[in-house]
Amino acid sequence: MAVPSPSAPAVRTEGLGKRFGPTEAVVDLSLTVPPGEVFGFLGPNGAGKSTTIRLLLGLLRPTTGSAWVFDAPAGEVARAHRRLAYVPADVSLWPSLTGRECLDLLAGVGPGTDLAYRDQLLERFALDPDRRARTYSSGNRQKVALVAAFATRAPLLVLDEPTSGLDPLMEREFRACIAEAAERGQTVFLSSHQLAEVELACSRVGIIREGRLVEVTGLAELRRLRRAEVVADLSTPAPELQRLAALPGVSDLRWPTPVRLELSLTGPPGPVLRALADADVAHLEMREPSLEEIFLDYYGQGPA
Amino acid sequence: MTTRTPSRPAPAALPATSRSAGRAVTGAAVRQVRRGTAVVAAVCGGLTALVVVQYRGLDGAVGIGSLTALAENPAIRTLFGPPVALDDPGGFTVWRTGTVLAVLVGTWAALTATRLTRGEEEAGRWDLLLAGRLRLRSLVARTLVVVLAAAAVTGAAAGLGLLLAGAAGPGAAVFGGVLAGTGTVGAALGVLAAQLLPDRRSASGLAVAVLLGGLLARMVADGVPALGWLAWLTPFGLLGRAAPFATDRPAPLLVLALLAAVPAVLAVVLAGGRDLGGSRVAGRDRRTAHSRLLTSLPGLALHRTRRALGTWAAGLMAYFLLIGLLATAMTDFLRANPFFARLAAQAGFAQLGSVEGYVSALYALLAVPVGVFAAGRIAATAADEAAGRLALLYSLPVGRSRWAATEAATVAAASVVLAGAGGLATWIGTSWVGAGLGLGDALAGALGVLPVALLCLGAALAALGWAPAAVLPIGVLPAAGGYVLLVLGDTFGWPGAVRWFSPFAHLNAVPAEPVDVAGGLGMLAVAGVLALAGCLRYARRDLLG
Numbered sequence: 047m048a049v050p051s052p053s054a055p056a057v058r059t060e061g062l063g064k065r066f067g068p069t070e071a072v073v074d075l076s077l078t079v080p081p082g083e084v085f086g087f088l089g090p091n092g093a094g095k096s097t098t099i100r101l102l103l104g105l106l107r108p109t110t111g112s113a114w115v116f117d118a119p120a121g122e123v124a125r126a127h128r129r130l131a132y133v134p135a136d137v138s139l140w141p142s143l144t145g146r147e148c149l150d151l152l153a154g155v156g157p158g159t160d161l162a163y164r165d166q167l168l169e170r171f172a173l174d175p176d177r178r179a180r181t182y183s184s185g186n187r188q189k190v191a192l193v194a195a196f197a198t199r200a201p202l203l204v205l206d207e208p209t210s211g212l213d214p215l216m217e218r219e220f221r222a223c224i225a226e227a228a229e230r231g232q233t234v235f236l237s238s239h240q241l242a243e244v245e246l247a248c249s250r251v252g253i254i255r256e257g258r259l260v261e262v263t264g265l266a267e268l269r270r271l272r273r274a275e276v277v278a279d280l281s282t283p284a285p286e287l288q289r290l291a292a293l294p295g296v297s298d299l300r301w302p303t304p305v306r307l308e309l310s311l312t313g314p315p316g317p318v319l320r321a322l323a324d325a326d327v328a329h330l331e332m333r334e335p336s337l338e339e340i341f342l343d344y345y346g347q348g349p350a
Numbered sequence: 351m352t353t354r355t356p357s358r359p360a361p362a363a364l365p366a367t368s369r370s371a372g373r374a375v376t377g378a379a380v381r382q383v384r385r386g387t388a389v390v391a392a393v394c395g396g397l398t399a400l401v402v403v404q405y406r407g408l409d410g411a412v413g414i415g416s417l418t419a420l421a422e423n424p425a426i427r428t429l430f431g432p433p434v435a436l437d438d439p440g441g442f443t444v445w446r447t448g449t450v451l452a453v454l455v456g457t458w459a460a461l462t463a464t465r466l467t468r469g470e471e472e473a474g475r476w477d478l479l480l481a482g483r484l485r486l487r488s489l490v491a492r493t494l495v496v497v498l499a500a501a502a503v504t505g506a507a508a509g510l511g512l513l514l515a516g517a518a519g520p521g522a523a524v525f526g527g528v529l530a531g532t533g534t535v536g537a538a539l540g541v542l543a544a545q546l547l548p549d550r551r552s553a554s555g556l557a558v559a560v561l562l563g564g565l566l567a568r569m570v571a572d573g574v575p576a577l578g579w580l581a582w583l584t585p586f587g588l589l590g591r592a593a594p595f596a597t598d599r600p601a602p603l604l605v606l607a608l609l610a611a612v613p614a615v616l617a618v619v620l621a622g623g624r625d626l627g628g629s630r631v632a633g634r635d636r637r638t639a640h641s642r643l644l645t646s647l648p649g650l651a652l653h654r655t656r657r658a659l660g661t662w663a664a665g666l667m668a669y670f671l672l673i674g675l676l677a678t679a680m681t682d683f684l685r686a687n688p689f690f691a692r693l694a695a696q697a698g699f700a701q702l703g704s705v706e707g708y709v710s711a712l713y714a715l716l717a718v719p720v721g722v723f724a725a726g727r728i729a730a731t732a733a734d735e736a737a738g739r740l741a742l743l744y745s746l747p748v749g750r751s752r753w754a755a756t757e758a759a760t761v762a763a764a765s766v767v768l769a770g771a772g773g774l775a776t777w778i779g780t781s782w783v784g785a786g787l788g789l790g791d792a793l794a795g796a797l798g799v800l801p802v803a804l805l806c807l808g809a810a811l812a813a814l815g816w817a818p819a820a821v822l823p824i825g826v827l828p829a830a831g832g833y834v835l836l837v838l839g840d841t842f843g844w845p846g847a848v849r850w851f852s853p854f855a856h857l858n859a860v861p862a863e864p865v866d867v868a869g870g871l872g873m874l875a876v877a878g879v880l881a882l883a884g885c886l887r888y889a890r891r892d893l894l895g
Contacts, residue, residue: 138742
């Protein structure tokens with residue numbers, strides 16, 4: 047087996063495409079993730095995130111293009127999968143096996159597992175491994191897959207919406223594990239539809255929409271993407287607040303009624319709050335826009 | 351589903367909504383059974399009609415002396431049920447096809463019942479249904495009614511087949527009623543097992559085991575006069591007691607209805623007081639001792655196969671032990687009654703007069719369960735794939751063809767063990783009655799059917815590659831379809847070119863005849879090509895789930 051060069055990209059796709067009948071699930075996706083990076087793969091439901099990951103794992107065959115894991119073609123799983131660990135979005139286990147039996151199986155068949163670290167992870171994720179898989183909630187099944195994946199210390203972790211079933215405490219533990227993995231130099235390919243999760247963990251993100259990679263950007267640019275929606279209800283009309291439009295970071299000032307204003311805000315909120323302090327504000331709400339809203343803003347058309 | 355509460359309550363509309371919720375659930379269940387019902391009904395109607403037509407072709411009446419001898423022979427009674435009204439086309443058809451069709455209809459109904467109840471519940475689809483207006487008990491009751499009705503349709507089809515082929519009306523009605531009753535017993539057992547056990551596979555196993563246990567009970571009842579009353583407790587025994595085309599007794603039909611009603615009522619009652627997803631007999635949810643097999647691919651394959659192998663081996667050994675115990679009674683009888691030996695030869699059972707001929711004829715039957723076992727194991731792999739259980743395994747450095755080959759090798763080895771267990775049980779039985787069959791002959795005959803079972807394995811692997819949704823039906827085709835093809839071909843004197851397509855045409859009656867080496871190797875080669883092509887295609891196609 048050829049040893050991959052240390053500089054080989056952890057993930058590389060060229061013109062990757064997958065068509066299911068008339069549906070184009072992934073179109074012409076070219077992406078490179080260098081080793082050691084924590085890469086966020088963002089997109090709304092049905093955008094093609096899981097399909098891309100399944101193509102990367104060789105579970106699906108691409109209609110066009112190719113994918114490589116550390117320069118090993120994705121289809122050659124015996125080579126490519128020596129250097130990765132995977133957590134699916136929806137973890138299914140054999141119902142009659144216990145959690146420990148599932149973990150032993152994955153460790154025994156997989157490319158190698160740090161058993162001491164695995165025991166530590168079981169503690170941290172508060173998972174009872176002696177229960178049969180059929181008694182596990184979806185969150186607990188996800189924990190089994192997460193423990194198995196982190197314990198391999200594989201150079202590449204492919205995580206497909208791994209926190210969808212976890213509670214906030216476990217999400218925090220998950221983020222700590224990601225940070226430890228990044229410190230050890232592992233590459234993380236994290237798919238998610240939650241901006242906040244990606245923002246906390248990742249150094250670079252790719253955004254996929256309707257099967258197409260529409261943006262690959264660093265975290266600083268992501269913060270620019272991140273704007274707040276401000277809604278203020280006034281007790282009395284305050285025409286002088288028109289000047290809000292001139293403040294830095296404010297865009298798209300709207301007046302649905304004379305006593306309600308809405309605006310989009312990027313950057314620190316201080317100037318807007320100072321301006322509002324002079325008016326008679328009855329109710330103030332600041333809300334992060336959903337990923338979908340950002341997409342609508344940036345790409346100017348509704349989702350399919 | 352139409353079980354949403356309307357946002358603005360309209361009191362007059364509520365009863366209508368509730369009714370349509372029930373109707374929608376019933377409709378969904380009907381959609382899930384209709385294709386299978388149509389296939390089983392066509393087999394029942396078609397086979398009975400064919401055999402009636404075949405009997406007319408025999409052209410010779412069965413002598414009354416032969417008839418009496420046949421009825422009194424314990425071996426005949428044990429294997430095929432009490433032969434009555436053999437001088438009537440309908441009566442002969444019931445004797446020839448009754449047990450086979452009853453097993454088919456009962457097993458199919460039981461498997462359908464567990465699929466529609468525990469299977470749907472396990473997949474989480476009932477969570478959605480029960481979020482609406484319906485309660486668990488009424489959902490179980492409605493599904494039960496649909497499966498009972500489907501089972502009744504198949505019985506009616508068999509009766510109709512007899513009628514259309516010209517058999518007598520009352521006899522056709524009684525036989526149709528017994529088959530429908532057997533199906534409803536299977537369906538009720540399936541729904542009951544689904545309330546008792548937490549997963550579909552074990553519920554199916556329990557229901558089918560109880561049903562086929564009834565077949566063994568019938569064999570004991572007909573073979574041991576003191577235990578004759580056992581026949582009243584099993585659908586297969588009641589088939590003989592109802593005696594279609596002879597006495598056409600209605601009382602056994604009433605008992606059969608009772609046999610179906612008890613588990614049906616029990617199932618609905620038990621459904622009322624349990625949690626969704628829970629079961630009456632809860633397995634242990636925790637287990638600290640863990641299997642040491644589960645650290646490698648072959649270990650996993652072995653772990654997945656061993657329980658199924660144990661269950662199948664126990665059932666087959668019980669059956670073939672009985673076959674062995676009957677050896678001398680059967681061979682003595684056939685030597686004394688050449689007419690029946692001729693009849694048996696026409697049905698594909700040649701040389702029944704010697705113990706070797708007798709066991710080799712029954713070993714041909716062994717190919718069917720071993721083939722079904724092999725195809726069933728590959729079907730379980732396909733089901734794991736559809737449920738997404740293989741995604742984690744395939745994220746390891748495990749090629750799909752490697753896993754499929756590991757599974758196939760394990761299943762092939764298990765098939766050898768299963769066939770060997772059948773041979774061993776036969777030998778134990780024949781030794782017990784001193785029939786003079788050597789252990790080597792007993793094992794050689796049983797293992798001789800393996801090419802057919804491995805052909806099933808090959809077909810199932812090909813289906814895994816090209817048609818993963820139909821692994822079981824395609825996989826059992828070489829054994830079950832081939833057997834029917836050969837029997838029909840022999841009966842109607844079809845040309846050799848047609849018979850050639852049946853794998854059984856390439857098996858010799860071992861140990862009565864030497865092994866057909868060329869035929870066996872040919873089948874193994876076909877099985878190997880199918881398996882190889884299936885594994886390669888499996889590795890190249892998209893993974894489901």
